[in-house]
Each structure stands twice: as C-alpha cells, then as structure tokens.
Amino acid sequence: MKKVSAKFSLEKRKAIAGWGFISPWIIGFALFLAYPFIKSISMSFSKITDISTLDSVFVGFNNFLYAFTVDINFLPMFLKTVTSTLIWTPVIVIFSLFIAVLINGKIRGKAIFKSIFFLPVLLGNGFVLKQLLDMGITGTNGIITIPESFYQITGSLVGDIILNFIGQLTVILWKSCIQIVLFLAALQSVPEPLYESARVDAASEWVIFWKITLPMISPIVLLNCIYTLIDFFRDISNPIVGYIIQNGVKSLNYSYGAAMGWIYFLFIFVVVITVFAGMRKLIFYGGEK
Amino acid sequence: MKKIYLQKPIHLIQSTAGRLPVYIMLVGFAFIFLLPFLYMLSNSLKSPIDLYDTTVKWLPHHITFQNFKSAVFVLDYWNRLKTSLIVTILAVFGQVLSCSFIAYGFARFRFKFRDVLFLLVLFSVIVPPQTLIIPSYINFSKMNMLGTFLPVIVPCFFGMGLNGAIFIFIFRQFYKGLPTDLEDAATIDGCGFLETFWKIIVPTSQTSLLVVFILSFIWHWNDFFEPSMYLIDVSKGTLTMYLEIMETPIAMQKYMDQYTIAVKMACTLLTILPVIIMYILLNRRFIRGIEHSGLAN
Numbered sequence: 001m002k003k004v005s006a007k008f009s010l011e012k013r014k015a016i017a018g019w020g021f022i023s024p025w026i027i028g029f030a031l032f033l034a035y036p037f038i039k040s041i042s043m044s045f046s047k048i049t050d051i052s053t054l055d056s057v058f059v060g061f062n063n064f065l066y067a068f069t070v071d072i073n074f075l076p077m078f079l080k081t082v083t084s085t086l087i088w089t090p091v092i093v094i095f096s097l098f099i100a101v102l103i104n105g106k107i108r109g110k111a112i113f114k115s116i117f118f119l120p121v122l123l124g125n126g127f128v129l130k131q132l133l134d135m136g137i138t139g140t141n142g143i144i145t146i147p148e149s150f151y152q153i154t155g156s157l158v159g160d161i162i163l164n165f166i167g168q169l170t171v172i173l174w175k176s177c178i179q180i181v182l183f184l185a186a187l188q189s190v191p192e193p194l195y196e197s198a199r200v201d202a203a204s205e206w207v208i209f210w211k212i213t214l215p216m217i218s219p220i221v222l223l224n225c226i227y228t229l230i231d232f233f234r235d236i237s238n239p240i241v242g243y244i245i246q247n248g249v250k251s252l253n254y255s256y257g258a259a260m261g262w263i264y265f266l267f268i269f270v271v272v273i274t275v276f277a278g279m280r281k282l283i284f285y286g287g288e289k
Numbered sequence: 290m291k292k293i294y295l296q297k298p299i300h301l302i303q304s305t306a307g308r309l310p311v312y313i314m315l316v317g318f319a320f321i322f323l324l325p326f327l328y329m330l331s332n333s334l335k336s337p338i339d340l341y342d343t344t345v346k347w348l349p350h351h352i353t354f355q356n357f358k359s360a361v362f363v364l365d366y367w368n369r370l371k372t373s374l375i376v377t378i379l380a381v382f383g384q385v386l387s388c389s390f391i392a393y394g395f396a397r398f399r400f401k402f403r404d405v406l407f408l409l410v411l412f413s414v415i416v417p418p419q420t421l422i423i424p425s426y427i428n429f430s431k432m433n434m435l436g437t438f439l440p441v442i443v444p445c446f447f448g449m450g451l452n453g454a455i456f457i458f459i460f461r462q463f464y465k466g467l468p469t470d471l472e473d474a475a476t477i478d479g480c481g482f483l484e485t486f487w488k489i490i491v492p493t494s495q496t497s498l499l500v501v502f503i504l505s506f507i508w509h510w511n512d513f514f515e516p517s518m519y520l521i522d523v524s525k526g527t528l529t530m531y532l533e534i535m536e537t538p539i540a541m542q543k544y545m546d547q548y549t550i551a552v553k554m555a556c557t558l559l560t561i562l563p564v565i566i567m568y569i570l571l572n573r574r575f576i577r578g579i580e581h582s583g584l585a586n
Contacts, residue, residue, distance in 0.1 A: 010476075014398050017482040023388050023392025025457070028447020032428065033413055039424035048489025099318065102311055115572055116319045122507055122564045123325060173321055178504065182459070185496045189466060210406050221463040226411075227455065234417055236514075245419045254423050264505065285465045 044259035063259030077239040086234040096176040120174040132154035179224045186220035215284040233268045333555035360555035373527040381505045383445030391448040392460030414454035440519040461499040528560045
C-alpha cells in the first residue's frame with residue numbers, strides 16, 4: 001500500500017491528476033492546432049496580397065460582409081444546409097434509438113442484425129460512399145430500381161418526388177449506423193439488476209423504458225445528438241462545405257474561404273451549445289456525485 | 290418429470306406472434322443497409338456483356354473474376370494495401386491510447402478551466418477541417434513533416450487527428466456513465482490514479498474501446514482528404530487516395546478501356562475489403578458487448 005502524501009488534500013491531488021490526464025491534448029493543441037486556429041482567424045480578417053508567402057493586409061470585416069451582402073451563392077446554400085440538418089438530426093437520433101432498442105430486445109438472430117446494421121459504417125464518409133452516391137441511388141444505374149408500372153400509377157412528377165424521397169431516406173438510414181452502435185453499447189451497459197428489480201415491482205416494459213432505460217443512456221443520447229449535428233454539418237457532400245473548399249483551397253481565395261468557414265463554424269457552435277444547454281437538465285450521469 | 294402444458298405458455302405466444310412486426314421491420318431495414326454491398330458485389334462480378342445488357346440488374350449471367358484482376362493492377366493493390374495498413378494501424382493505436390486517457394481526465398476530475406478546455410475540444414471538431422487546411426499545411430511544412438504520413442499519424446498520439454475530439458467525447462460520455470464505486474475503493478486502497486485507470490477503467494470500458502477502435506480504423510482507412518493534402522507524391526499514397534485518383538481525367542485516359550463500372554466496383558470492394566475483414570474478426574467480441582463490465586466484474 002502506498003503512503004498517501006499528507007502535503008496535498010485529495011481534492012488537490014485529483015486536480016493535479018486531471019491536468020496530467022489531459023496534458024497530451026494540451027501539448028497537441030499547442031503543436032498542431034493553435035497556429036492554424038489563429039492563422040485562419042487572422043486570414044479571415046485580411047486580404048492576401050501575395051499567394052506564395054501569404055502576405056496580407058488587414059481589411060476588417062470585409063470578407064464577412066461580402067459573404068452576406070454581395071455573394072449570392074452563400075446564403076441560400078447556408079440556409080439549405082441548416083434546414084436539412086435541423087430536420088434530419090432528430091429523425092436520425094430517434095430512428096437509431098428505435099432500432100437499437102428493437103435489436104436489444106428478446107429477438108432471435110440478434111447477432112446477425114447487429115452486424116448488418118453496422119455495415120454501412122464500413123463505407124465511411126469517404127470515397128467509397130461518394131462513388132455509390134454518384135451512381136445515383138434511384139437512377140437508372142442506381143441501387144434501387146422501381147418498376148415501370150409504378151410510374152404509371154403515380155404519374156411521372158409524383159413518382160419522381162417519391163423516388164427522390166426514398167433516395168434521400170436511404171442515405172439518411174445509412175448515416176444512422178454509428179448512432180445505432182453507440183446506443184446499443186449504452187443499452188448493454190445498463191446494469192441488469194435495475195431491470196430485474198423493476199420487473200419484480202411489476203413495471204411494464206413501456207414504463208421501464210421511460211423510467212430506467214432512457215435516463216441511464218441519456219449521456220449517449222446527448223452524444224448522439226451532437227455527433228449527428230456535427231456529422232451533418234461537416235459532410236463534404238453539403239453544398240456549403242463544397243463551396244468553402246472551392247473558395248478556400250482550390251481557387252486560392254484563402255481569406256474569403258476562411259471567413260466563410262468561421263461564419264459557418266460560429267453557427268454550428270451556437271447550435272451545439274444550445275443543444276448542450278437544453279439537454280443539461282435532462283441528463284443523468286451515473287458516475288457523478 | 291417432463292412438464293406438460295395444456296396450453297402454450299403465454300410468454301411463448303407473445304414471443305412469436307407478438308414480435309412478428311418487429312422482425313418484419315428489422316428485416317426490411319436490414320435489407321436497405323445491405324444494399325450498397327450487394328450492389329458492389331453484383332456489379333463487380335459482371336462481364337462486359339452483362340454491363341450492356343439492360344435486363345441484367347442484380348444477378349450477372351456471365352460471372353467473371355477478371356474485374357478483380359484488372360482492379361489489382363489498376364490500383365497497384367499490394368503496395369497500396371501495405372501503406373494503408375501501416376498508416377491506419379499507427380493512427381488508430383495513437384488515437385485509442387491518447388483519447389481514452391485524455392477523456393478520463395475530463396470525465397472524472399474537477400480542476401480549474403476543465404469545462405472551458407472541454408469546450409475547446411469540441412471546438413476543434415466543429416471547425417470544418419477545410420477552414421484550417423491551409424494554415425495546417427504551413428504549420429506542418431515548418432515542422433518538416435510534408436511529403437510523409439507524419440501529419441496524419443503524429444497528431445493522433447495527442448488526442449487529435451481525424452475526429453480525435455469525437456473519440457474523446459465518446460470516451461467521456463461512457464466514463465461518466467460508469468459508477469465510481471470501484472474507483473473510490475481503489476483510491477481508498479491507496480491505488481494511484483494512473484494505476485486505477487489502467488487496472489479498472491480500461492478493462493471495464495472494453496465496449497467503448499472497441500467502438501472507438503473500429504470507428505477510428507474505418508475513418509482513417511477511408512480518409513483521403515488529409516493524406517492527399519500533405520503527401521505530395523501521390524504515387525506513394527494509400528488505397529483510398531488511389532481510388533480517388535482514378536476519377537481524375539489523366540487516370541481516366543490512361544485506363545479508359547479498363548475502367549468500366551464493373552472494374553470500378555471491384556476496386557471499391559477491394560479497397561474496403563480489409564475493413565470488412567477487420568470487422569468480421571472483431572465482430573464476435575463487439576457483438577458480445579460488455580458482459581464483463583461494470584460492477585459485475
């Protein structure tokens with residue numbers, strides 16, 4: 001048994017240990033992130049005069065004003081991304097919780113379902129998925145084909161709308177795999193005795209879900225909400241992200257790209273903080289005192 | 290003596306008939322989730338005749354493995370595979386190690402500025418990477434890391450790298466859900482914090498370790514944006530980078546006659562094959578979940 005040093009109180013030692021545990025991150029931040037952060041912010045407030053040395057002059061909020069007042073592409077793309085994210089995030093979180101609860105229940109072939117629902121994650125956000133999407137999910141070469149008779153029933157316009165919707169929904173479903181996995185892991189870590197004692201008290205499964213399961217997995221609900229938001233916002237297939245790359249990397253318009261990136265970032269940040277603050281009261285941390 | 294039921298017990302009736310809608314739903318969704326793989330597989334096996342035959346949709350009439358041979362050649366498969374494996378494994382190792390460690394600090398200890406710092410962690414993941422790519426490039430060039438995979442690998446050992454902050458967040462949420470009883474007992478027994486972390490937290494949080502390992506592996510494997518930014522000589526790149534290069538006009542011209550949809554799908558399938566194998570290998574443990582975790586241990 002080690003001797004507990006009398007010099008520091010436990011409280012103090014814990015604080016020091018805390019700093020110790022996060023110290024790799026602080027070092028990493030200083031080495032790899034601090035400079036890009038600062039440089040990128042300063043770039044967004046300036047105009048680059050020499051592309052090779054990145055010499056620049058300070059222009060204040062010009063780049064930001066340009067995005068909102070002059071550039072006709074920025075705002076519509078921005079709004080489109082924002083609306084689709086805000087609509088689809090709750091859908092994904094609820095859908096993935098639903099699937100995870102179904103799989104976690106008493107069903108046969110549990111292992112097979114678990115494996116299958118994780119599969120699209122293997123495609124990543126990377127190029128493989130992009131190639132599949134390029135093929136068009138509901139197009140002629142696409143993954144889902146609808147028989148001709150379908151069009152005859154619905155008419156071509158309605159048919160197209162439905163096809164479009166199915167295509168979008170499919171992509172959305174593929175995007176909910178990680179959330180399903182995280183929920184499953186959380187569901188499995190709820191201590192079984194809690195359920196047992198609830199069942200002894202004759203609580204129905206419905207009540208058990210709301211009173212035990214949901215509070216116990218609430219940290220992961222928050223995680224999934226934030227993750228889904230971020231995943232959506234950062235997706236390369238987003239028109240606005242594509243536009244930022246186009247300006248900030250490809251067409252060498254670094255400072256304007258940086259400015260748009262920071263506008264976009266500020267918005268995401270506000271959304272994430274709102275979600276955090278809004279869910280704070282609803283979350284139950286088993287390990288907190 | 291064998292039990293004789295006059296009637297099927299109620300819980301059995303419920304479990305079969307009552308759960309039928311559940312099965313239908315699950316099978317339906319499972320099918321949607323399987324689609325991309327079936328699509329890749331079916332197309333990669335098609336012979337040129339099948340490709341032009343519009344009646345052939347899912348089942349190729351003339352199955353051929355020639356596409357895979359072309360894919361191995363076009364991708365320079367074995368060399369690229371080696372590069373991909375080395376880069377991915379190093380990066381994943383770094384991230385699992387550092388992120389679990391850092392997250393423990395955020396989850397369990399109270400210290401000044403903790404919440405501000407955690408906000409900064411979240412910050413780093415919310416900032417679109419495209420915003421930071423140019424200054425990062427300059428930063429790495431100052432460190433003489435350009436032209437290698439170091440800019441992809443080294444930050445991973447500091448809880449950064451591709452989605453590092455997300456992993457810190459994942460670990461933190463899981464740790465916060467764990468009861469503190471075991472750790473308190475360890476502290477009372479005079480166990481140091483580091484020792485507690487290694488001997489109690491790491492073994493009990495196997496599911497989250499596995500989740501992060503698998504996700505980190507997949508994301509690094511599929512990532513082409515960052516490595517292709519920092520690695521100037523693309524011919525030394527990873528598989529996924531090569532797959533992207535195949536879409537450029539120069540490559541298209543070079544391999545025009547060979548790069549049909551069938552070969553393309555064979556290439557994609559070969560590219561994610563190691564990920565699929567990794568998943569199959571870990572699947573059993575992953576699925577079994579954390580039976581040995583928490584207080585049961």
